[in-house]
Amino acid sequence: MEWKLFADLAEVAEARTVSVEVTDEATVGDALDALFESHPALESRVLATDGSLHDHINVLRNGEPAELGTPAQTGDELALFPPVSGG
Numbered sequence: 001m002e003w004k005l006f007a008d009l010a011e012v013a014e015a016r017t018v019s020v021e022v023t024d025e026a027t028v029g030d031a032l033d034a035l036f037e038s039h040p041a042l043e044s045r046v047l048a049t050d051g052s053l054h055d056h057i058n059v060l061r062n063g064e065p066a067e068l069g070t071p072a073q074t075g076d077e078l079a080l081f082p083p084v085s086g087g
Contacts, residue, residue, distance in 0.1 A: 001072060003035050004079040009046070013039040022072065028061055029068035031078055046080060056083045 003018045010016045020034035036043045046057050052068075053059065058081040059066050072078065 001031055001074060001076045001078060003031070004077060005042075006080065007082050009042060009080050009082055012041050012045055015039075024074070026072045027068060028059060028066045028070045028072050028078060031072050031076075032059075032068065042080075045082070057081070 001020060001022065003020060005013050005016055005018065018035055018038060020031055020038065022030045022034055032046070036046075046054060048054050058079075059068075060079040060081070061070055061072060061076055063077070063079075066078070
């Protein structure tokens, strides 16, 4: 499956898209762990010290809001959005 990264998260990973492999019974959280394995600098930007998502991070699965426990399947498009401002 593929993660799309936006704003400073893409800068930290030095990539706008990252492919990860997970098992058939995977969740979005499992896919996130796989992302951190290949790009460990993202973990502190995305997760709080208790392992939960920072309040300002949005996770999407196939364009819909997702929680870490949401099932994920091969071929899904996952996205991480940090807060974005501007005008």
